[in-house]
Amino acid sequence: MSDYQHFIVSDRLSTPNKIETELSAIEVDRNRIVQCSPVRRLQQKTQVFPLDVKASVRSRLTHSLEVKEIGRQLALMVLTELREEQGFDVDQQAFVSLVEMSCLLHDVGNPPFGHFGEAVMIDWLRTRLPRLFKQAVGKGSRQWPMLITDLQQFEGNAQSLRLLHSLQGLNLTLSQLAALQKYVRGAYQRQSQAPWQQKPGHYFSERPLIQQMRALFPTTVRGRYPLTFLMEAADDMAYGVADLEDAIDRGVLSLAELELAVLGEGNDYLKTCWQQAKVGDPDFFSRFRQQLNDDLQRLVSQQYLAHHQAILAGQHNEPLLAVEQAPAQALQWLKDFARRQVFNRREVEALELSGFAALKGVLEAFAPLLALPAQEFARLDSRQDAESLVLRRLYHRLPPRHLAAYQRDSRQTALFEDATEREWYFRVRLLLDFVSGMTDTYILEEYRLLCGFQG
Incomplete structure (x- = not known):
């Protein structure tokens, strides 16, 4: 029996x-993943250049589609080797699909303006x-x-x-769900190396789910689910070259600048x-x-196969591309160069400053909803007094789906010792879910409306 029969299961919560x-x-x-709205929203979320209208420049959606295809090719190559060299009998369709869909979903939790948006939040x-x-x-x-x-941490994964x-x-x-988990620490736990x-x-709000997942996959208590390694590698491979290609297409970086750096600093x-x-x-960049x-x-x-037993046991502790081999070192140089020469460019930073103002402005506008005692927040929708006029209108801008999740979780989620704290915890989550789910253009529109500049 293949060890993958312990990992590829039909169990749902x-x-x-x-x-x-x-x-x-x-x-x-x-079917559920491809049709879900978080995937559609990726088309208006930042990859490198926020708010870019040029179709050839990647969004989070086009990036995720590229990651998905690279993940598929990796999964097929690994499967071929597993069968030929190690005699594993693994369901190809299930194995490949798990990798593909984790690649497609790997960025759906990112807030507007990407990693910069995370830092602002x-x-x-x-x-x-406090x-x-x-x-x-x-x-x-x-x-x-x-x-x-x-609550004071935010991470896209x-x-x-x-x-x-x-x-x-x-x-x-x-x-x-396990294939999506790059990290095993809860946000409520102390950070370590x-x-x-x-x-x-994961957050404390999803701790019951994590407990079920770890009961089913005991190796994920301290290690990764095996196929997560392939998703991570596909992501690294996709953006390593693509970010530089987009920078040149956008005119932020010239091909001559990149060539000079590659031939002067790159490995052989x-x-x-x-x-x-x-x-x-x-077709230079394509080749x-x-x-x-x-x-x-x-x-x-090769790395997946070389460490296969440790990966299955949850004991392999390095990304597959964290090796001192020429192709991996070349990819790392390209990523480092992009960080130094693209992400710090004036044009990119100017767009991020727009995101900073919008994110902080929207969060601050909705902050009074978090200052209310639980009883006042519960009555807010029915109050008609002048004092609650603005707060009620802010409340009405919260999505019904998110409000329904708040109502459900704030009343019955396990593991909380105090009901009042549980309610406030999920009220904060309500605001973070709302803001982090916005696209780059949506949060700018919301900010303009709240500032009185709409229309």
């Missing part, structure tokens, strides 16, 4: 009435939440330090899990790839990317 095979359950997941949460809690609740219980630590499971209610298989704990992978392997792709020809990706795919497959 909410069990359907009909009995599902592993393959049929994975196919149901694909974290700064606001750490600055404003005082808002004191106004609304007062003194915290012994559990409160852990809960506010959880953790938000992806919350979005798909708690807000969208897709009821995906636990295999598919232990493997896969550098960032939070990177220089050879560059020269063989024939810079200046119309350059393909040659690099072909070699990286072979390297990823």
Whole structure:
């Protein structure tokens, strides 16, 4: 029996009435994922250049589609080697689909303006939440330090899990949800440099789900689900070259600047790839990317197979591309160069400043909803007095789906010691779910409206 039969399962948190095979359950997941709104919203979320109207420049959606295709190729290559070299009998369709769909979903939890948006949100949460809690609740219980630590962090990977499971209610298989988890630490737990704990992978609100997942996959208590390694590698391969290609297409970086740096600073392997792709020809970037990706795919497959037993046991503690081999080092150089020479450009930073103003402005506008005691917030929709006039209108801008999740979770979620703190915790989550789910253009429109500039 293949060890993958322990990892590729049809189990869901909410069990359907009909009995599902592993393959049929994975196919149901694909249908739900492709049609869900968080995937559609990726088309108006930043990859590198916020608010770009040029169709050839990548959005989060086009980036995720590229990651999905690279993930598919990696999964097929690994499967071929598993069968030929190690005699594993693995369901190909289920294996490939789990990798593909985790690649498509890997960025759905990212807020407007990407990683810059994450940093803005974290700064606001750490600055404003303590005082808002004191106004609304007062003194915290012994559990409160852990809960506010959880709320004062924001991470796209953790938000992806919350979005798909708690807000969208897709009821995906636990295999598919586990494949999304890059990190094993909860946001409520102390940060450490232990493997896969550098960032939070889930919030306290999803802790019951994580407990079920770890009961089914015990190796994920301290290690990753095996197929997550392939998703991560596909993501790294996709943006390593693409961000530079977009920068040149956008005119932020010239091809001559990049060539000068590659030939002056790159390793011999990177220089050879560059020269063989024939810079200046119309299809140069396509050939350059393909040659690099072909070699990286072979390297990823080799690393997966070399560490296969440790990966299955949850004991492999490094990304597959964290190796001192020429293709991986070339990819790392390209990513480092993009960080130095693209993300710090004046044009990119100017767009991010627009995002800073919008994100902080919207959060601050809705902050009075968090300052209300629970009883006042509960009555807000029915109040007609002048004092609540603005607050009621802010309340009405919150999405019905998010409000329904707040109503459900603030009353019955387990593991909270104090009901008042639970209500306020999920009220904060309500605001974060709303803001982080916005596209770049939507949050700018919302900010203009709140500032009185609409129309």
